[in-house]
Amino acid sequence: MARRNIIAxxxxxxxxxxxxxxxxxxxxxxxxxTPGPAFFPWLIAGGLTxxxxxxxxxxxRGVHGPGQAAPSPVSSRGWLALGVFAVYLLxxxxxxxxxxxxxxxxxxxxxxxxxxxxLVVLTAVAVPxxxxxxxxxxxxxxxxxxxxx
Amino acid sequence: xxxxxxxxFGQAAxxxxxxxxxxxxxxxxxxxxxxxxxxxxxxxxxxPLTFVLDPSVSIALLLGLYVGGMLGGSFAAIMxxxxxxxxxxxxxxDGHPMVARGEAGRALGVAVLAxxxxxxxxxxxxxxxxxxxxxxxxxxxxxxLFSLVLLGLTVICSFAAKSWIKGLLSALIGLAIVSIxxxxxxxxxxxxxxxxxxxxxxxxxxxxxxxxxxPQLIDNLGRAGPDAHMSVAPTSFGRLIxxxxxxxxxxxxxxxxxxxxxxxxxxxxxxxxxxxxxSYDYARKASKEPETFGHGAVEGVAAPESAxxxxxxxxxxxxxxxxxxxxxxxxxxxxxxxxxxxxxxPLLFIERPDFAYGVIFSFFWAxxxxxxxxxxxxxxxxxxxxMPKTILMPxxxxxxxxGAYSLRNSVFDIYVMLFFGLLGLxxxxxxxxxxxxxxxxxxxxxxxxxxxxxxxxxxxxxxxFFTSPFSVLFLSLAAVSVVxxxxxxxxxxxxxx
Numbered sequence: 001m002a003r004r005n006i007i008a009x010x011x012x013x014x015x016x017x018x019x020x021x022x023x024x025x026x027x028x029x030x031x032x033x034t035p036g037p038a039f040f041p042w043l044i045a046g047g048l049t050x051x052x053x054x055x056x057x058x059x060x061r062g063v064h065g066p067g068q069a070a071p072s073p074v075s076s077r078g079w080l081a082l083g084v085f086a087v088y089l090l091x092x093x094x095x096x097x098x099x100x101x102x103x104x105x106x107x108x109x110x111x112x113x114x115x116x117x118x119l120v121v122l123t124a125v126a127v128p129x130x131x132x133x134x135x136x137x138x139x140x141x142x143x144x145x146x147x148x149x
Numbered sequence: 150x151x152x153x154x155x156x157x158f159g160q161a162a163x164x165x166x167x168x169x170x171x172x173x174x175x176x177x178x179x180x181x182x183x184x185x186x187x188x189x190x191x192x193x194x195x196x197p198l199t200f201v202l203d204p205s206v207s208i209a210l211l212l213g214l215y216v217g218g219m220l221g222g223s224f225a226a227i228m229x230x231x232x233x234x235x236x237x238x239x240x241x242x243d244g245h246p247m248v249a250r251g252e253a254g255r256a257l258g259v260a261v262l263a264x265x266x267x268x269x270x271x272x273x274x275x276x277x278x279x280x281x282x283x284x285x286x287x288x289x290x291x292x293x294l295f296s297l298v299l300l301g302l303t304v305i306c307s308f309a310a311k312s313w314i315k316g317l318l319s320a321l322i323g324l325a326i327v328s329i330x331x332x333x334x335x336x337x338x339x340x341x342x343x344x345x346x347x348x349x350x351x352x353x354x355x356x357x358x359x360x361x362x363x364p365q366l367i368d369n370l371g372r373a374g375p376d377a378h379m380s381v382a383p384t385s386f387g388r389l390i391x392x393x394x395x396x397x398x399x400x401x402x403x404x405x406x407x408x409x410x411x412x413x414x415x416x417x418x419x420x421x422x423x424x425x426x427x428s429y430d431y432a433r434k435a436s437k438e439p440e441t442f443g444h445g446a447v448e449g450v451a452a453p454e455s456a457x458x459x460x461x462x463x464x465x466x467x468x469x470x471x472x473x474x475x476x477x478x479x480x481x482x483x484x485x486x487x488x489x490x491x492x493x494x495p496l497l498f499i500e501r502p503d504f505a506y507g508v509i510f511s512f513f514w515a516x517x518x519x520x521x522x523x524x525x526x527x528x529x530x531x532x533x534x535x536m537p538k539t540i541l542m543p544x545x546x547x548x549x550x551x552g553a554y555s556l557r558n559s560v561f562d563i564y565v566m567l568f569f570g571l572l573g574l575x576x577x578x579x580x581x582x583x584x585x586x587x588x589x590x591x592x593x594x595x596x597x598x599x600x601x602x603x604x605x606x607x608x609x610x611x612x613x614f615f616t617s618p619f620s621v622l623f624l625s626l627a628a629v630s631v632v633x634x635x636x637x638x639x640x641x642x643x644x645x646x
């Protein structure tokens with residue numbers, strides 16, 4: 001728990017300093033005695049820096065939060081799914097919704113433990129096609145169609 | 150007034166609205182019943198539909214889902230001892246022992262009836278309180294509104310986080326994200342790095358899909374396997390409609406749950422789980438046979454059930470009248486209304502009173518449909534608990550993509566969703582609550598706008614926040630909530646050592 005507080009404190013402190021640096025560069029267009037566009041970000045940067053430094057100090061002093069530390073939220077299968085998801089999102093504009101979603105759905109179904117291969121194939125084709133038809137023609141929503149359509 | 154009420158009733162009673170409420174209720178019950186699915190996920194699934202539907206139909210669908218989801222969560226808690234939603238955890242304590250005793254029908258029937266009464270009571274409170282509170286809120290000026298939004302955020306931080314530092318950090322991260330794009334007063338571009346996509350800021354619905362749905366999909370993956378679908382074999386339920394003897398026994402617990410649930414629902418961030426456990430505790434203390442609690446007492450099902458459904462109507466009060474959502478679901482409702490150009494808050498009751506009352510009447514209908522659908526279709530609906538997650542979860546993943554994309558027909562929003570998914574996972578690992586972040590995304594612009602307008606009007610004099618009695622009240626309550634959070638956090642830390 002203390003280790004996680006140190007990590008969180010460090011990461012947030014870096015982020016808040018970066019946010020403060022970006023805030024310095026904001027244009028000062030305010031009227032005299034009135035808050036400009038940078039006013040609110042300054043308050044946020046100050047609060048973030050102060051609190052993340054406090055969290056870091058608590059972590060370094062070994063102060064534990066209440067209860068046990070939570071286990072890692074992502075299993076190895078979870079990381080794989082996130083990778084597949086990222087690839088799917090990258091390919092989506094090029095391949096189009098249906099073409100990209102079919103293999104994505106199939107891989108995800110297998111990762112979730114479906115062993116019936118016929119069911120995997122059938123649902124991987126049926127679900128994206130059905131969703132495309134419903135949203136495109138039923139609700140007139142423009143889903144990505146891919147570069148060749 | 151009478152005419153406005155009639156228009157509101159007509160809006161809620163239109164066939165399309167009624168159908169949407171009924172569909173929402175069925176979906177809500179199903180989503181709530183499936184362990185690992187939350188009401189937020191259910192709403193995310195139907196979110197793309199709400200973009201194209203009429204606002205009154207959209208809100209009817211979402212309200213049906215909200216109310217149905219609360220009840221559905223209890224079915225899983227009773228049948229499987231796995232709460233479908235966090236709010237249903239207290240129901241499992243006595244509900245599941247009743248199933249083990251062969252009284253599944255009795256437990257489910259009492260849960261349905263208690264939920265209906267709790268929901269109806271909160272709907273009545275919503276109907277009576279909301280217009281009056283909106284009248285008062287109309288007199289609020291910028292300093293009052295700033296202090297009110299600040300209060301909402303601090304209360305949420307206090308309730309949502311085990312550690313006050315992490316709760317406030319989460320809210321500040323949300324405020325930092327909301328500062329991306331044009332500033333709300335002068336329109337100056339901030340933190341956009343020249344990107345046109347960032348100029349209009351981060352849409353909080355996109356963020357919400359990422360923050361809630363992606364960690365949940367990954368969570369379910371951790372539990373996945375060939376037996377990922379649950380099996381439930383309710384061979385015989387017995388009588389579903391509660392007997393007069395049961396109705397007499399649950400009178401007091403239901404009354405306790407309804408009042409506690411509605412009151413806690415009005416407080417931002419308190420939410421269903423607290424209301425359900427508190428009502429359970431009060432009902433046990435009020436019972437002549439407290440020793441039966443925990444061993445299948447029908448009162449132990451009724452109190453938390455009426456409470457968690459009463460929370461729904463209570464949560465709509467600050468959302469409708471002040472524009473302050475108290476939980477993720479009402480935050481989504483705010484987003485759904487904003488998409489249609491309807492900003493929840495006191496002005497809604499002035500500019501579109503027909504719509505505001507329509508929402509309240511739709512909430513009444515949602516509770517009525519919930520009762521009918523649950524009693525009529527319960528035997529069939531309970532079988533859906535066994536729905537295979539191997540198909541359901543990938544379908545939800547694709548629906549998340551559709552939801553994020555269709556907000557602005559932008560691939561950029563899909564990447565934003567993935568970013569927030571990773572942020573949600575990271576925050577979970579660091580035990581940082583995501584609810585304050587989400588609420589900061591909803592309320593951040595309002596907070597900044599009112600702060601700057603107030604300071605501009607006073608020429609930078611901060612005493613403007615201490616001259617209005619409302620502002621002083623809200624700021625004092627905000628300070629109390631932060632101090633209370635710090636003290637309780639320290640007590641918990643000492644207790645853990």
